[in-house]
Amino acid sequence: MTPGDTILRVQNLTKRFGGLVAVNDLSFDVREHEVMGIIGPNGSGKSTTMNLISGALKASSGAIVLKGADLTPLPPHKIARLGVARTFQLVRILPKLTVLENVIAGAAFSHKPRWGAEAERFASDLLDRLELGDKKDLGVDALTYIDQKRLELARALASEPEVLLLDEWLAGLNPSELQIGIALIADLRSEGRTIILVEHVMDAIRSLCDRCVVMNSGTKIAEGTPAEVLSDAEVIRAYLGEG
Numbered sequence: 001m002t003p004g005d006t007i008l009r010v011q012n013l014t015k016r017f018g019g020l021v022a023v024n025d026l027s028f029d030v031r032e033h034e035v036m037g038i039i040g041p042n043g044s045g046k047s048t049t050m051n052l053i054s055g056a057l058k059a060s061s062g063a064i065v066l067k068g069a070d071l072t073p074l075p076p077h078k079i080a081r082l083g084v085a086r087t088f089q090l091v092r093i094l095p096k097l098t099v100l101e102n103v104i105a106g107a108a109f110s111h112k113p114r115w116g117a118e119a120e121r122f123a124s125d126l127l128d129r130l131e132l133g134d135k136k137d138l139g140v141d142a143l144t145y146i147d148q149k150r151l152e153l154a155r156a157l158a159s160e161p162e163v164l165l166l167d168e169w170l171a172g173l174n175p176s177e178l179q180i181g182i183a184l185i186a187d188l189r190s191e192g193r194t195i196i197l198v199e200h201v202m203d204a205i206r207s208l209c210d211r212c213v214v215m216n217s218g219t220k221i222a223e224g225t226p227a228e229v230l231s232d233a234e235v236i237r238a239y240l241g242e243g
Contacts, residue, residue: 004032007194008053008163013062015048015218022048024218026062030163033192035185037199037209037226041238045218046198047089050167053196054086055079066162081111083162087169091148093140099151100136103127106158126154130184146177150184157188164188167198182207202230214238 008030015023023045030036038046051057053064055076064071071079085106094102103123107114114122127133130150135143143151149169156164170181182204188195189208199205205212205226212229214222216238222229229235 006030007032007067008196009063009065010049010053011063011065013049013052013064014060015045015052015057016060022218023052023059023215026213026215026218026220028213028220028223030194030196032194034210035189035195035197035208037197037205037212038215039199039205039212039229040215040221043217044215044238046215047167048218049215050086050165050196050198053079053163054084054165077109080109080159083111083160084165085156085159085161085163086165087149087152087156087167089168089171091145091152093148093152093155095140097140098136099127099132099138099140099143100124102140102151103154103158106155110159111162112160123154123158126158130154146173146180149173149181153184162194164193164195165198166195168200169197170199170201170204178204206230 006029010026010028013023013026026049038049040046048057052059055074059072066082066084069082071082094105100123103126104119107119107122124136127136130153132147132150132154135147140148140151170178173181185208197209209226211224212226213220214229214235221238222232222235
């Protein structure tokens, strides 16, 4: 689906932890129906950026604007209500609830809340969509790692987000699971979802992303299509070092 108008705008975003500047004057726009990758070496500020967008961290300065609404001062639950959902590097699911109840929780706290039988039907359909329908009554400790990842993604999708943040969603998957994961995100892309993707798997970046922002030491060093940024000399130096 062709990207549309700008839906999310990051403007001069900075995050300081004491004397450490983790994100330094970062700006980029994300268009509707676009998959935007954020890539860079370890410690470059990628996950901090995701935490700032989702409200897990508060910016030191700058702004994050979703469809005209300033997210910067808001707590995470209000940002979620406005349409930002996310997954985490380390899977976060609700351990005392069943698979189905985890997804119902996502639907209930959406910016388009669903309750009761409607929420249960909606959650069941999402689990079927992510090939977890036969596991909906299980406890989450009965799931394999990739199924836990699928469950976390289903809960995020249950909130019907305007923007979906995937923070290294493919991390920890074996090679066959990795191909399943890439295909799943490709399906979300084909549905026209707007996604910001932090990822180290370059096959995923090349096949999934419309554009990429490259960070190094908290600063944006390149922006463009995957082919453009991955052939950029400064990006190559950031990943491989001098020489």
